[in-house]
Amino acid sequence: MRLLNKKTKVSKEKSKEQEVEPLLSEKLDQEEFDSFFSEVLKKIPQKTSKVILNTYEKSKKVAETILEKNQVKFDHVFEDFLKGVDPITRKKSHRIIHAASLTAAIIGCSPIPFSDAFLLVPVQLTMMARLHKLFGQPWSESLGKSLSKELVVVSLGRSAVGNLVKFVPAVGTVTGAAINATVASAITESLGWVTVKMLNDGEDIFEQVMSFKGQFQTLFRALKTVSKK
Template sequence: MIKNHQKNQDEVNSDEAVFESFFSDVLRKMPATTAKIMQQTFNESRVKAEKIVFNSRHQVERRFSEFLDGVDNQTKTKCHQIIHAAALTAAIVGCSPIPFSDAFLLVPIQLTMMSRLHKLFGQSWSASVGKSLSKELVVVGLGRGAVGNIIKFIPAVGTVTGAAINASVAVSITEALGWTTVKMLNDGEDLFEQVMSFRGQFNILFKAMHNLK
């Protein structure tokens, strides 16, 4: 019992270390004013974000665990940690009180996630192509995400309702992008050379995410 408790605590500590590293890396890529606001509202935003991510994390990970067939346990764990850190960061951005922040702020989160996944699989990374691709994929979620941003501007209604919509969309986009990247890397596909395949697989996964939630 003690050993199991220690193992669980070690996993929590490891997850937190990956998240802190990921979040710090993303903050450095954000505009200074935005980064400052995110830091000031971090605790409150994280509480809301964790509830959103918790509702989907294990269900999503079980659904797409087959994408890691043939991968060693250490790499599997790191994949889960990287995608979870990205999803949580995306949810925190989605819970941000900054109107119209989440759409373009997802891009540095996604680039950081994709870069780390490529490095994990020993593959080269093209930041410029990745930026163009991730910007394009963000558009998939803008239909619903924009609704939340508009609500943020309405006095009295406040940011809570809007943030909830945006955070959910942000998490879905980020998780779908992460697992699509993992699948193609594990299958030995170059997502930059096979962009059409990447887009198609992303769209399928993005829809699957919504069916799970």
């Protein structure tokens, strides 16, 4: 009888842990996003950050919907790409990458009258800095600046399409913003997982920029293929 009671007690404790874990994870996700978003806002022009904050609630709702749709489409692509990365590392990395992707999507949804590509760079550099810290690898602002040009080249061609749509009167800003947000978040998430893969494999991104760009292009091409289905 005592053994049965002990088992029941253990079972109840496990059940409580299972209930608490998602809530804790959600809390950590929110804390990571709040911290990430605040850090990025400090790195972009003040006028631009005011525009983003003025439409924050509306933009965030649209951005979250876009990320949910992307997750359904893209998760298996990232799953295949990340073979060899252990589940705990993926979970910790995902928290950072999700915060970055959501921030990028919010910027994409904001009515900013110039290319979002340049605004994505602070988002992506902040993400990469945090991922390097997670893996215990060195990062400095000077190293980040050396990657800035590469990130603009990678991002500019993609997000420019959304900006063109933004300013076509017949289409309007909402559709253009949604396209921008979708592209911005997909680019950012892809860059994040490429960073994780390279760090996990012991590759130095700064010394192997061509490998970094090549892996990004391969992964982003796979996402584009899935999007067409």
